[in-house]
Amino acid sequence: MSGQSESNTGPAHRSVEIGVTIAIAIFAVVVIVGSIQAGIGWGDEGPKAGFFPFYVGISILISSLVNLVGVLQQNGNDLFAEWSQLRRVMAVLIPTAIYVALIPWIGIYIASAILIAAFMRWLGHYGWLPIAAIAIGLPLFIFVIFERWFLVPLPKGPVEASLGF
DSSP states (O other), X not given: OTTOOGGGOOOBHHHHHHHHHHHHHHHHHHXXXXXXXXXXXXXXXXXXXXXXXXXXXXXXXXXXXXHHHHHHTOOOOOBOOXXXXXXXXXXXXXXXXXXXXXXXXXXXXXXXXXXXXXXXXXXXXXXXXXHHHHHHHHHHHXXXXXXXXXXXXXXXXXXXXXXXX
């Protein structure tokens, strides 16, 4: 239908299930190959490093293949989600993925402050004073809880290293 609005269109449920099933199967193959490289046999001390991951990978691959067969046997072409809904999901997913990628480079505290500030401003439309208070205060609170009280070091970047944290 060429007259459909964007609010009634989006990827089909079947297509998404096929894509996710294939992605999980690829992940399973990566696990299996890595396990074989690490060794899946039995050594003098017991199972080698790849023994258990190999069988988990096999289970994931078999499950993916069963799911794929089930999806291919379905006839329906129901809507998975509307494009506007997927845009809202991506508005959270993409910045969060960038946050995770930045942690090794700038540390968890600076990355968290940036993520909190970005979400508060972009999605919450908060003013700069509450943004500054929470984006700086929450990582400091987390620092005190984990680094000082529980003595659990979290990933730090060059800023924290230069400040001696």
